[in-house]
Amino acid sequence: MAREPGNLSQKKTNTTLDAVPVTAMKGVGPRNAERLQKIGVSTVQDVLFHLPARYQDRTRVTPIGSLQPGDQAVIEAEVELADIRFGRRRSLLVRLSDGTGSITLRFFHFSGAQKSALVRGVRLRCYGEVRRGPSSLEMIHPEYQRLEEDEDSGLEESLTPIYPTTEGMHQLTWRGMTEKALALLEQNPAGLPEWLPPELLSQMKLTDLSAAVRYLHRPPPNADQDLLLSGQHPAQRRLAFEELLAHQLGLRKLRRAQRKTKAPALVGDGALVQKLFQQLPFTLTAAQQRVTQEISDDLQQQHPMMRLIQGDVGSGKTVVAALAALQAVEAGYQVTMMAPTELLAEQHLLSFQTWLEPLGIELAWLTGRHKGKSRQGILDALDQGDARVVVGTHALFQDDVAYQSLGLVIIDEQHRFGVHQRMALRDKGVGGNLHPHQLIMTATPIPRTLSMTAYADLDLSVIDELPPGRKPVGTVALPDTRRPEVVERVLSACKKGRQAYWVCTLIEESEALQCQAAEEAAAELELALPELRVGLIHGRLKGPQKENIMARFKQGELDLLVATTVIEVGVDVPNASLMVIENPERLGLAQLHQLRGRIGRGTAESHCVLMYHAPLSQNAQERLKVMRETNDGFVIAQKDLELRGPGEVLGTRQTGEMQFRIADLLRDQPILSQVQQAAELMLDRYPESVEPLLRRWIADRARYIEA
Numbered sequence: 001m002a003r004e005p006g007n008l009s010q011k012k013t014n015t016t017l018d019a020v021p022v023t024a025m026k027g028v029g030p031r032n033a034e035r036l037q038k039i040g041v042s043t044v045q046d047v048l049f050h051l052p053a054r055y056q057d058r059t060r061v062t063p064i065g066s067l068q069p070g071d072q073a074v075i076e077a078e079v080e081l082a083d084i085r086f087g088r089r090r091s092l093l094v095r096l097s098d099g100t101g102s103i104t105l106r107f108f109h110f111s112g113a114q115k116s117a118l119v120r121g122v123r124l125r126c127y128g129e130v131r132r133g134p135s136s137l138e139m140i141h142p143e144y145q146r147l148e149e150d151e152d153s154g155l156e157e158s159l160t161p162i163y164p165t166t167e168g169m170h171q172l173t174w175r176g177m178t179e180k181a182l183a184l185l186e187q188n189p190a191g192l193p194e195w196l197p198p199e200l201l202s203q204m205k206l207t208d209l210s211a212a213v214r215y216l217h218r219p220p221p222n223a224d225q226d227l228l229l230s231g232q233h234p235a236q237r238r239l240a241f242e243e244l245l246a247h248q249l250g251l252r253k254l255r256r257a258q259r260k261t262k263a264p265a266l267v268g269d270g271a272l273v274q275k276l277f278q279q280l281p282f283t284l285t286a287a288q289q290r291v292t293q294e295i296s297d298d299l300q301q302q303h304p305m306m307r308l309i310q311g312d313v314g315s316g317k318t319v320v321a322a323l324a325a326l327q328a329v330e331a332g333y334q335v336t337m338m339a340p341t342e343l344l345a346e347q348h349l350l351s352f353q354t355w356l357e358p359l360g361i362e363l364a365w366l367t368g369r370h371k372g373k374s375r376q377g378i379l380d381a382l383d384q385g386d387a388r389v390v391v392g393t394h395a396l397f398q399d400d401v402a403y404q405s406l407g408l409v410i411i412d413e414q415h416r417f418g419v420h421q422r423m424a425l426r427d428k429g430v431g432g433n434l435h436p437h438q439l440i441m442t443a444t445p446i447p448r449t450l451s452m453t454a455y456a457d458l459d460l461s462v463i464d465e466l467p468p469g470r471k472p473v474g475t476v477a478l479p480d481t482r483r484p485e486v487v488e489r490v491l492s493a494c495k496k497g498r499q500a501y502w503v504c505t506l507i508e509e510s511e512a513l514q515c516q517a518a519e520e521a522a523a524e525l526e527l528a529l530p531e532l533r534v535g536l537i538h539g540r541l542k543g544p545q546k547e548n549i550m551a552r553f554k555q556g557e558l559d560l561l562v563a564t565t566v567i568e569v570g571v572d573v574p575n576a577s578l579m580v581i582e583n584p585e586r587l588g589l590a591q592l593h594q595l596r597g598r599i600g601r602g603t604a605e606s607h608c609v610l611m612y613h614a615p616l617s618q619n620a621q622e623r624l625k626v627m628r629e630t631n632d633g634f635v636i637a638q639k640d641l642e643l644r645g646p647g648e649v650l651g652t653r654q655t656g657e658m659q660f661r662i663a664d665l666l667r668d669q670p671i672l673s674q675v676q677q678a679a680e681l682m683l684d685r686y687p688e689s690v691e692p693l694l695r696r697w698i699a700d701r702a703r704y705i706e707a
Contacts, residue, residue: 017184017191018045018696025180032169039166040661045192045696047181048213049239049661050174052161054229058127059156059221065100067137071130074155075103076147082118094118096126103130104138123147158218159225178217185210195689195696196242200678204241212238231667240663241671241678244453246697247660248679249690251456255306256683258457261435263304264407268330272359273323279358280319287465288316294461295324295439299331299408304426305437308455310446311463312633313597314470317441318351320463321410324439325352325389329361333407333436334382335389336425338396340413342367343566346547348412349391356389366392366401369543397424410439443597444590447638450665453672456679472631473600477584477610477624486580486609487528493578494532494559498604500578502562503595505586515540515564521582522562532559539566565591574602584610584627585620589640592627619643641666661697 020043022028022036036042041050062073077096085091092115094105105126107114118124128142163174185191192210200206212235219228227233231240284292291309298305311317325335337352339345349365356363364387366378381387385404390396409425429435440458451460478486490500502525504518515538522536535558537549546566553561554573561576565587579599584592592610600606610624626639665672682690 015188015191016045016193017048017181017188018043020044020184020191022047022177025177025184027173027176027180032173035166035168039164044181044184047177048185048192048217050163050178051216051236051239051662053164054162055159055219055223055225056127056162057221057225058160059158061125061155063100064096064098064103064137067101067103067130069130069132069137072128073130074125074127076123076125077103079118079120079122079124081120082115084115092118096124102136104133104136105142105144106133106138106140108141117146123149158220159223159228161217161219182214182217185213193692195693196245197682197686197689200681204674204678206241207234207238209238209242211235231664236662237671240668241675242693243660243663243697244668244672244675245678245682246693247663248453248456248675249682250694250698252679252683253690253694255457258306258435259303261304262302262433263429263437264331264333264405264434265302266299266328266331266333266407266437268327270330272326272330272361275359276323276326276355279355282467284319285316285463285465285467287311287463288320291461291463292320292323294459295320296327298459299324299327299437304435305439306458307438307461308440308442308451308458309461309463310442310451312466313443313594314601315443315463315466317412317443317463318348319355321348321412321439321441322352322355324408325356325410326359326361328408328437329388331407333405334385334387334403335408335410336396336403336406337389337391337410338412338425339391339393341566342369342393342543343546344412345391345393346543346550347572352389352391361388362386363388364390364392366390366395367543368393368395370395397428401428403428406436408439409436410441412441413443443594443633444637447634447641450641450669453665453675456676469603471600471603471605473579473596473606473608475596475608475610475628475631477612477628480582480611480613483611486611487525489609490525490560490578490580491529491532494529497575498578499553499556499558499573499576500560500580501576501598502560503579503581504562504564505581505583518562518564525560525562529560533557534560534562536562537566538564565595572601573598575604577602577604577606578609579607580609580611582611583613584624585612585616589623589626589636589643592623593633593636596627596631 021033022042022044023030023033025044025047028036033042036046039050041047056072058074060074061076062071064075064077067073067075075096075098077098079094080097080102081093081095083093085093089108092107092110094107096103096105105128123146124144125147126139126142126144128139131138131140161175161178162171163178165171165174189210192213194201194209196206196209215223215235216228216233216239224233228236295305295307295309298307309317309320321337325337328335337345337348339348345365345367349363352363362381364378364381366375366382370378378387378390379401382390383402383404395401406428411425426435426438446454490502493500502521504521518536518538522534525532526534535549535553537546541549549558549561552558553576556575576599579596581587581592581595587595596608599608608627610627612620612624616624622639622643626636630636682693
């Protein structure tokens, strides 16, 4: 039964607020509790940490004569006239004056009783946004209350918070609920325990936790609104620091736990590795050699390697992964390589077949397409140890997949998989007792500040050097009104013996429409360029069809490949030196950079044409400008972070990881190194405070912080 905060028993009063359900507050019944649960609010502590998105100033009355369009203000004035106006939409117009000026209130939804109450001489206090109307300033559907003769009902004493909300939860409900939660905190100051040690609070000059929470829910009238809106207020910094620290502690704890688990020491005789070196038609770059050595050292340890390789498009990560795989095979263990899409997995399979099959190593291939007997045959080969290396998609960690001796897991483009999926593969280690080593690769360069926060459980290697002969790709942006010139450019390049891509981007979130657009583009280009051999590849083609088309393009049997963004990663055709991307404004910077990375892999000058449809938004103009100005993946990643935010850059918006309540990785970059130092301090000297911090901030992601 719901109770007033003041009626909570003494026992409840001494309880920390993370143990008090929202239903303990009067007015929060089962229906609202269910709505709150959807946005992760189930306790009084959750309510306190559900902070306002912005504030309104209702602490003072503004004279009408000083109002400007765009202001949000409280006014007090007398009704001069109320009239119903019939136009395109029926509306009630109420004219108010306060002696300094006049303003019109406009209501599209009103009742007869409402109109009758708004008679000449009635005093109103209104709050709303000021807009420019046909004949005077207006407020449309303002909040208002009637003031009796000489009545002063009192203005708000603090800025009015506006909360992020969910369907069915009104702002008045939020204000009432946070009022009750703050009353409980006032009644029980120990209900929100301080888990940061005094040493850290002093060193970081952090404000008191309870005081910060109270301030952010009810800022005083003189609060710096600009500071609050930018998230830079000391009270906000205090909570953001603690949330980032909890996140960092979760990953560090995961890392320390990993180091305590056992892994097979993959010590081989080096024979297979040397044979591969001898057959490669190129020499590894210094960066590839350095990263290969770091991985080799890790694999020889008896605790699981957890290493992330970052390398720009075309830096040669796959051959580094192949060398790691050979070390595991030499030591008598199996290797699995997982990629997020079938096309990318197929590209890795082709590379591995080229390099490993001549060495006598049996490869397997497993995706969601494999069914029935063919799937069972692959599962038997893995279970019995006949297949030493398996390449595939998420099908590799399904429950019925068992490995005889899994020693190494290689995951490409890991940000498209969740931590839980990584753990599912980890749990398939040898006999369930030894965890496999994990090598994670990404061609999405991630700014250092972001990677040290997002991947604090991993060691980081960067392949920061491109193979010799790789030239920067020249990039131009042209409107689609110049399409005939672009088609002519394709013809010219192909006549010189080169090959080209024509990429059709997503029209809507529909693979069918995307494929249809590509089919239409291919038909048009075949008509316009009858002397060229045109191929088409998209996500709806069956695996063997895709493989056949890609093989023909790679062997030079096709001049022009029309494709959807399925070719974003993994395709390597050195003779392709021109790429046209239609409607590049629909794509993020990282995806544009990945696509462009398909060309410039040979010795010829390469060019990318971004053919956009005008007019472009400011954001789209900025993205295309960055693409024209740089080929550096890390510069592009930093700009992508600024334009799209960390959730998009890391691909975590879909997986639900790193969804911060208060912190913002972009805004809070300057304090991330201090957060790292604080995490080390907490783990070394205050381990008893780590668990409570994790429960407070990331309890709903139990496996993520499991150790």
